[in-house]
Amino acid sequence: xxxxxxxxxxxxxxxxxxxxxxxxxxxxxxxxxxxxxxxxxxxxxxxxxxxxxxxxxxxxxxxxxxxxxxxxxxxxxxxxxxxxxxxxxxxxxxxxxxxxxxxxxxxxxxxxxxxxxxxxxxxxxxxxxxxxxxxxxxxxxxxxxxxxxxxxxxxxxxxxxxxxxxxxxxxxxxxxxxxxxxxxxxxxxxxxxxxxxxxxxxxxxxxxxxxxxxxxxxxxxxxxxxxxxxxxxxxxx
Amino acid sequence: xxxxxxxxxxxxxxxxxxxxxxxxxxxxxxxxxxxxxxxxxxxxxxxxxxxxxxxxxxxxxxxxxxxxxxxxxxxxxxxxxxxxxxxxxxxxxxxxxxxxxxxxxxxxxxxxxxxxxxxxxxxxxxx
Numbered sequence: 001x002x003x004x005x006x007x008x009x010x011x012x013x014x015x016x017x018x019x020x021x022x023x024x025x026x027x028x029x030x031x032x033x034x035x036x037x038x039x040x041x042x043x044x045x046x047x048x049x050x051x052x053x054x055x056x057x058x059x060x061x062x063x064x065x066x067x068x069x070x071x072x073x074x075x076x077x078x079x080x081x082x083x084x085x086x087x088x089x090x091x092x093x094x095x096x097x098x099x100x101x102x103x104x105x106x107x108x109x110x111x112x113x114x115x116x117x118x119x120x121x122x123x124x125x126x127x128x129x130x131x132x133x134x135x136x137x138x139x140x141x142x143x144x145x146x147x148x149x150x151x152x153x154x155x156x157x158x159x160x161x162x163x164x165x166x167x168x169x170x171x172x173x174x175x176x177x178x179x180x181x182x183x184x185x186x187x188x189x190x191x192x193x194x195x196x197x198x199x200x201x202x203x204x205x206x207x208x209x210x211x212x213x214x215x216x217x218x219x220x221x222x223x224x225x226x227x228x229x230x231x232x233x234x235x236x237x
Numbered sequence: 238x239x240x241x242x243x244x245x246x247x248x249x250x251x252x253x254x255x256x257x258x259x260x261x262x263x264x265x266x267x268x269x270x271x272x273x274x275x276x277x278x279x280x281x282x283x284x285x286x287x288x289x290x291x292x293x294x295x296x297x298x299x300x301x302x303x304x305x306x307x308x309x310x311x312x313x314x315x316x317x318x319x320x321x322x323x324x325x326x327x328x329x330x331x332x333x334x335x336x337x338x339x340x341x342x343x344x345x346x347x348x349x350x351x352x353x354x355x356x357x358x359x360x361x362x363x364x
C-alpha cells in the first residue's frame with residue numbers, strides 16, 4: 001500500500017513538473033511574440049530564466065527536475081523520427097542538386113567542431129570537456145550517443161549542443177543580412193547544419209521552405225557526424 | 238474520426254522510433270536516427286505523405302523546442318563546474334557557430350546560383 005502511494009506520488013509530481021514546463025514554455029512564447037518575435041528574445045532564454053527562478057524557490061535541484069520531466073526528453077526520440085517527413089518532401093531537390101546540397105553541409109559540419117576545438121585546444125582543460133565540443137552541431141539525441149562513443153561527457157555535450165542552437169537561432173538573421181544571404185535554401189541549410197533542431201525550429205518560424213532545408217542540413221550533418229566521428233576516434237586510438 | 242487518425246499518426250512516429258531502438262544493437266547508430274531513416278524508406282515506398290502524418294509532424298516539429306527545456310536546464314549545472322574555463326568555452330562556441338553559419342550559407346548560395354545559371358544555360362541550348 002505504501003509503495004503504491006509512493007509511486008502514485010512520483011507520477012503526480014512528474015505530471016506536475018511537465019505541466020509547469022508546458023506553462024513556462026507557453027508563457028515564454030507569449031512574451032517572445034509580444035516583444036515582436038525578435039530572435040534576440042528567443043523563447044528558450046525566457047524558459048531558462050523563469051524555470052531557474054521556480055526551481056530556486058521550490059528548492060528542487062536541476063537533476064531532480066530533469067528526472068521528473070524525463071517524459072519530455074524521451075519524446076525527443078519520436079520527434080526526431082518526425083523529421084523524416086519534411087526530409088522526404090525535399091528529396092527531389094536533393095537529387096537535382098546533389099553536390100550543391102552536400103558540399104555546404106560537409107563544410108559546415110567540419111568547420112563548426114574544428115573551430116570550436118581550435119579555440120580551446122591550448123587551454124588547460126580536461127580532455128573530456130574538449131571532446132564534448134565535437135558534437136556541438138548535431139541534434140541532442142544523436143549527440144548524447146555519439147559523445148559516449150568518443151569519450152566526451154554526454155551531459156555537457158547536450159548543454160553545448162543547446163547553447164550552440166540558441167546562438168545560431170538568435171544571430172542567424174543578422175548574419176544573413178550582413179552577408180546578403182537571401183535564398184531560402186542557403187538560409188535553411190546553414191541553420192540546420194550548424195544549429196541543428198533549435199536552428200530548424202527557427203527556420204520554420206522564417207518560412208516552411210527555410211524549415212524544410214534546415215531539416216535537410218540537420219539530418220545529413222547529424223548522420224555524417226554520428227557515423228564519421230566514432231570511426232575517426234576508432235582509427236586514432 | 239479525425240482524432241483517431243492523429244493518434245494513429247503519433248503512434249506511427251513512436252513505433253518507428255521503437256523499431257530504430259530494436260535495430261540499434263545491430264547497427265552502431267543512434268536509435269532515433271535509425272527510426273528516421275526507416276520512416277524515410279517507408280515514405281519512399283509509399284510515394285506520398287499521409288495527410289494526418291503530415292499535420293502531426295508539422296505540429297510536433299513546430300513545438301519541438303519544449304522537449305529541449307529539461308536538457309537545457311543542465312546549463313545551470315555546468316556553469317558552476319566549468320567556472321574557470323567558462324568564458325573560453327562560451328567564446329569558442331559562439332565564434333565557431335557564427336563563422337560556420339555564415340560560411341555554410343555563403344557557399345550554399347553560390348552553389349545554387351551557379352546551378353541555376355547552368356540550368357537556364359542548358360535550357361537555352363536545348364531551344
